[in-house]
Amino acid sequence: MTKQARSEHTRRLLLEAAAELLHQDGYAATSMVGISQAAGVTKGGLYFHFSSKDEICAEVQGAAVRVLHEHVRRQLVVxxxxxxxxxxxxxxLMRWLDTDxxxxxxxxxxxxxxxxxxRFVVFSHAWLAQVRQYVADAQAGGELGTGVPPEAAELLVVVTCVGLEAVVSSRIVVPDTGLAATLAKLWQLIELADRSSRRPAARGVGD
Incomplete structure (x- = not known):
């Protein structure tokens, strides 16, 4: 392995360790020492690649944004x-929250x-921007119902995803399946309620 390859490998180990700790323990409980220990890298090796915890956090978010952009790029192919x-x-998003x-x-x-x-909402802003783009595309293509404001559609998606992540992370709710499957069940309920609201009311005998 060349010196450059070793350096890239070490940097990748540090980012993976940082992401795991930040995901599991949160920002406040994650330390530079903890990251170096989890990665199996000396403290000097850590500071060679990253000068601070915030720099690592920025790199982790950048990597997450690339995951998002790659997904969008694949969607554009078909x-x-x-x-x-x-x-x-x-x-x-729900799958990533479970696995990435x-x-x-x-x-x-x-x-x-x-x-x-x-600085801590870089990924969230990128994700929200993509949600807004898809809602705008849906409105332009006539896919939204005539009485559905775009901002309401955006809010429904954001509140559902953010709320589900929050209640599961805080263990208020412990789903039997992964986040993606739980989200699918929620969307089924929303779709059923929407179809029910559009169904004509039953007429009484005297109507």
Missing amino acids: PGPALRRLAELSRA PKVGASFRMAREMGSADE
């Missing part, structure tokens, strides 16, 4: 209805630290 792409993005510590760490940092510092 164009489909905007609302379908929005639903797929929501399910993908970079995304999980980014979401948790936004929840815990975003109100104090905008």
Whole structure:
């Protein structure tokens, strides 16, 4: 392994360790010493690559944003209805929160630290921008109902995803299945309620 390859490998180990710790323990409980120990890298090796915890957090969020952009790029290869792409993005987010510590760490940092510092909402803002784009595409394509304001559609997606992540992370609710499957069940309920609201009311005998 060349010196450059070793350096890249070490940096990757540090980022993976940081993402795992930030996802599991949160920003405040994650330390530079803990990251170096989890990665199996000396403290000097850690500071060679990253000067501070905030620099690592920024790198973790950047990696999470790349996961998001790669998903969107793949969606563009096979164009489909905007609302379908929005639903797929929501399910993908839930899968990432279950399986990708970079995304999980980014979401948790936004929840815990975003109100104090905008540096911690980089991934969340990128995800929200994509949600808004898909809703705008759906409106332009006539996919939204005539009485559905775009901002209400955006809010429904955001509140559902953010709320589900928050209640599961805080263990208020412990789903039997993963976040993606739980989100799918919620969307089924929403779709059933929507169809029921559109169904004509039953007429009485005297009507």
